[in-house]
Amino acid sequence: MNLKGNWNYPTLIRFGAGRIRELPEACRTLDMQRPLIVTDPSLAKLPMIANAVSVLADAGLGAAVFCDLQANPVEANVTSGVATFRSGSHDGVVAFGGGSALDVGKAIALMSGQSRPIFDFEDREDWFTRVDVKGMAPVVAVPTTAGTGSEVGRAAVITDITDHTKKIIFHPRMMPGIVIEDPELTLGLPAPVTAATGMDALSHCLEAYCSPFYHPLAEGIAVEGMRLIKEWLPVAVRDGRNIEARSHMLIASSMGATAFQKGLGAMHSLSHPCGANLNTHHGLTNAVVMPYVLAWNRRAIEEKLARLAAYLGLEQHSFGGVLDWVLELRRAIGIPDSLADIGVRTEHAAAFAPQAFADPSTGGNPLPIDTRQFEQLYLNCIRGELAA
Numbered sequence: 001m002n003l004k005g006n007w008n009y010p011t012l013i014r015f016g017a018g019r020i021r022e023l024p025e026a027c028r029t030l031d032m033q034r035p036l037i038v039t040d041p042s043l044a045k046l047p048m049i050a051n052a053v054s055v056l057a058d059a060g061l062g063a064a065v066f067c068d069l070q071a072n073p074v075e076a077n078v079t080s081g082v083a084t085f086r087s088g089s090h091d092g093v094v095a096f097g098g099g100s101a102l103d104v105g106k107a108i109a110l111m112s113g114q115s116r117p118i119f120d121f122e123d124r125e126d127w128f129t130r131v132d133v134k135g136m137a138p139v140v141a142v143p144t145t146a147g148t149g150s151e152v153g154r155a156a157v158i159t160d161i162t163d164h165t166k167k168i169i170f171h172p173r174m175m176p177g178i179v180i181e182d183p184e185l186t187l188g189l190p191a192p193v194t195a196a197t198g199m200d201a202l203s204h205c206l207e208a209y210c211s212p213f214y215h216p217l218a219e220g221i222a223v224e225g226m227r228l229i230k231e232w233l234p235v236a237v238r239d240g241r242n243i244e245a246r247s248h249m250l251i252a253s254s255m256g257a258t259a260f261q262k263g264l265g266a267m268h269s270l271s272h273p274c275g276a277n278l279n280t281h282h283g284l285t286n287a288v289v290m291p292y293v294l295a296w297n298r299r300a301i302e303e304k305l306a307r308l309a310a311y312l313g314l315e316q317h318s319f320g321g322v323l324d325w326v327l328e329l330r331r332a333i334g335i336p337d338s339l340a341d342i343g344v345r346t347e348h349a350a351a352f353a354p355q356a357f358a359d360p361s362t363g364g365n366p367l368p369i370d371t372r373q374f375e376q377l378y379l380n381c382i383r384g385e386l387a388a
């Protein structure tokens, strides 16, 4: 199969190996003459960023690189990017990298022409209407990991250091105008990063699929995303140079983020406080908590997971079939079993539970869940105990 395509939902996507060469054309389509490339500091040292700058320069597009951002990005990263954007008279952003770089890039484009502080645009009620749309710069997104799906998302997750919470900054037009998905850019990802980011994509599909809202389009995308992940994530972890596996994982990642317009759930609610307070890796944390959250939600999702099991071709067409598959997949790709294994201690449970409860993902959990129950669920994840 020729793994190449031009798609127009959820936005314009140019998919296929080698398509990073189309970056100048993508920038021009969005009327950019002086794009600011936003990436993370480790990626900025790699040839792929130098290549992007020279490809743009050859096409007569002056580009600069901004890379002053951290793994769980904070407001200061966005503020300093906006200063660079303005002082360099840039007219658009190329958000190039993993979830953090994509989120910061999208946030810089949003904030480039606003006068209010970023947390005024948190995803609450109709706060997005506070945005001056004319002050938003266009974005080309280029993902280099397969998990976050931020390239097709309308939000950015930025940590508020005043209260150590991850806040979702949202505007419908934060969806990048053009996405270039070139699986060759993901060939060099180390196996642990491939595993952790791939499990983030799975958590998006799985939580979206299980969330209680009515959105059959999203469910359809989620189940096929999970099938691709089941077939190809173990291959991508084992053999990082396998372009077919990298291709399928890259689109599965975009499918996860497309699907989670339907909602997320307690996996993300539990994960965000760990990332905000302890800097744990987002995808890895989701992967660790995944089976505990499934077990917790069991009575609300048994029927749905039986249907999913049939589609995935699992031996048992039941909740247990999916749970066993998740546990086996985690083992096969080297994900630790409990939150204790990644530095979360029992005393964190009570402290993180209110933050998890307040997380916007909580509303999408299949069962209602309160602060006390979040504390119990944290303890399950820390001790490695699946709810009966």
Ligand SMILES: [Fe+2]
Binding pocket: 148, 200, 203, 204, 268, 282, 286
């Ligand atoms: Fe996620």
